[in-house]
Amino acid sequence: ETGVTQSPTHLIKTRGQQVTLRCSSQSGHNTVSWYQQALGQGPQFIFQYYREEENGRGNFPPRFSGLQFPNYSSELNVNALELDDSALYLCASSLLEERANYGYTFGSGTRLTVV
Amino acid sequence: QKEVEQNSGPLSVPEGAIASLNCTYSDRVSQSFFWYRQYSGKSPELIMSIYSNGDKEDGRFTAQLNKASQYVSLLIRDSQPSDSATYLCAVYKAGTALIFGKGTTLSVSS
Numbered sequence: 001e002t003g004v005t006q007s008p009t010h011l012i013k014t015r016g017q018q019v020t021l022r023c024s025s026q027s028g029h030n031t032v033s034w035y036q037q038a039l040g041q042g043p044q045f046i047f048q049y050y051r052e053e054e055n056g057r058g059n060f061p062p063r064f065s066g067l068q069f070p071n072y073s074s075e076l077n078v079n080a081l082e083l084d085d086s087a088l089y090l091c092a093s094s095l096l097e098e099r100a101n102y103g104y105t106f107g108s109g110t111r112l113t114v115v
Numbered sequence: 116q117k118e119v120e121q122n123s124g125p126l127s128v129p130e131g132a133i134a135s136l137n138c139t140y141s142d143r144v145s146q147s148f149f150w151y152r153q154y155s156g157k158s159p160e161l162i163m164s165i166y167s168n169g170d171k172e173d174g175r176f177t178a179q180l181n182k183a184s185q186y187v188s189l190l191i192r193d194s195q196p197s198d199s200a201t202y203l204c205a206v207y208k209a210g211t212a213l214i215f216g217k218g219t220t221l222s223v224s225s
Contacts, residue, residue, distance in 0.1 A: 033212050042119075042203055042215035043159065056212045090158055092213070103149055104205075104213050106158040 004107035023091030138204030
């Protein structure tokens with residue numbers, strides 16, 4: 001059974017640029033969620049995909065967008081990068097069944113630095 | 116009021132002592148509750164889940180849930196220096212996603 005993998009592990013971008021982060025879900029999971037974690041803070045929910053449809057979104061602007069593919073892998077896209085977007089971006093997969101959730105498995109994260 | 120609140124700490128305990136970590140949540144319809152451990156520079160790791168009122172034990176860890184008080188806690192018995200980390204409380208309700216607190220930093224001194 002493979003875990004959650006994210007790529008790249010580290011990334012440096014310039015303010016105003018666009019970035020795409022990638023995530024492969026754990027085998028057997030049907031839901032993928034993205035979180036932003038700033039230094040010293042808990043993970044902040046960005047959005048969640050279930051069976052390729054966005055089924056939840058946190059308090060993030062539209063320049064944060066995503067996709068989930070038929071194999072349950074996912075992308076997070078951020079346009080017009082700002083300095084405050086510098087953070088650890090975490091992907092988590094889970095198995096959602098009949099509105100119950102059994103816990104999220106996190107990838108190792110992508111450290112994004114915007115300069 | 117924040118959805119999930121934790122005391123940020125740091126909480127300092129000597130080796131072998133019991134560490135008690137607390138969390139409150141605001142939404143009464145929350146269904147599932149989790150504790151994650153996060154070492155510095157690493158991603159969160161699930162250590163306990165609890166779904167109904169009462170206690171749940173797993174090795175040195177005990178999670179306690181009181182839905183009437185909207186309170187969930189984590190006890191770590193026989194604390195070890197390797198337990199030094201940030202502990203994140205997370206709450207799930209159907210139709211949303213997992214919502215995290217800011218985390219409590221635990222330091223276990225040898």
